[in-house]
Amino acid sequence: MGFLAGKKLLITGVLSNRSIAYGIARACRQQGAELAFSYVGERFKDRITEFAADFDSRLVFDCDVGDDAQIEKLFSDLHAVWGRFDGFVHSIGFAPREAIAGNFFDGLTRENYRIAHDISAYSFAAMAKAALPHLNDQSALLTLTYLGALRSIPNYNTMGLAKASLEASVRYLAEAMGRTEDGRAIRVNGISAGPIKTLAASGIKDFGKLLSRVADAAPLRRNVTIEDVGNVAAFLLSNLAGGMTAEITYVDAGFSQTAGLSADQV
Numbered sequence: 001m002g003f004l005a006g007k008k009l010l011i012t013g014v015l016s017n018r019s020i021a022y023g024i025a026r027a028c029r030q031q032g033a034e035l036a037f038s039y040v041g042e043r044f045k046d047r048i049t050e051f052a053a054d055f056d057s058r059l060v061f062d063c064d065v066g067d068d069a070q071i072e073k074l075f076s077d078l079h080a081v082w083g084r085f086d087g088f089v090h091s092i093g094f095a096p097r098e099a100i101a102g103n104f105f106d107g108l109t110r111e112n113y114r115i116a117h118d119i120s121a122y123s124f125a126a127m128a129k130a131a132l133p134h135l136n137d138q139s140a141l142l143t144l145t146y147l148g149a150l151r152s153i154p155n156y157n158t159m160g161l162a163k164a165s166l167e168a169s170v171r172y173l174a175e176a177m178g179r180t181e182d183g184r185a186i187r188v189n190g191i192s193a194g195p196i197k198t199l200a201a202s203g204i205k206d207f208g209k210l211l212s213r214v215a216d217a218a219p220l221r222r223n224v225t226i227e228d229v230g231n232v233a234a235f236l237l238s239n240l241a242g243g244m245t246a247e248i249t250y251v252d253a254g255f256s257q258t259a260g261l262s263a264d265q266v
């Protein structure tokens with residue numbers, strides 16, 4: 001029996017079998033969790049239904065997190081099947097392409113800023129608010145962030161601002177949900193993953209160069225995988241991490257703790 005046996009978790013953000021959410025789903029299923037999935041766009045329904053079947057799930061819901069009504073419907077539909085459940089993974093990010101390429105100012109418009117923050121940051125807090133009535137005691141929420149929240153990283157640009165907002169949301173949500181009025185303890189954490197080649201990441205200009213520079217400089221001298229992230233995610237979603245909340249945990253082969261240089265490079 002795995003350490004997530006008996007937990008019911010919603011996984012958002014599976015788009016391909018390279019998605020970070022796919023790695024998280026695999027690790028959670030291996031540890032015994034029962035899973036449901038949400039995706040955006042009717043055209044992906046068959047694909048996500050097949051992925052869900054990989055994890056013994058028939059629960060797939062269409063939800064564009066840019067729409068409050070769809071977020072409400074997602075959780076009321078999930079509640080209709082599961083009753084209360086034990087948390088969700090927010091593995092969602094989006095910024096218009098010109099906002100994650102080249103000169104910071106070129107992509108900086110009010111509309112690009114709004115979209116990046118709406119889809120990549122506000123959606124996590126909005127989902128937490130909508131899910132709250134349906135969550136069991138000892139539930140856990142998890143989101144995915146990136147070092148660009150704290151440091152300027154070439155091309156990450158407007159998305160870095162959105163990730164900074166997302167990381168602040170983790171701390172405020174953790175405080176708001178840590179002891180609810182009816183006595184439930186709900187934990188909220190983030191994983192700051194090192195760069196991984198996924199569909200979202202391929203939208204970032206020169207992402208391939210970033211991957212190789214990070215692999216050269218990281219203490220482990222490699223990039224991380226969706227399995228690396230998935231295993232830490234499963235732990236954070238479980239009662240093994242019952243004393244951890246409001247944290248951003250780095251799964252990045254150690255890169256964030258270097259000055260961007262390895263011993264081989266000096």
Ligand code: NAD
Nearest residue numbers: 013015019020064065092093144145146195196198199200
């Ligand atoms: P991905 O392309 O596989 O996943 C991104 C997901 O966001 C997709 O499933 C997409 O459908 C979803 N999405 C976008 N707009 C949406 C909307 N309006 N409503 C609902 N869903 C929407 O890429 P990924 O790299 O697995 O990204 C998952 C998360 O991990 C993102 O938050 C990303 O910023 C973060 N992250 C990625 C990396 C990396 O290098 N890949 C590193 C750190 C953090």
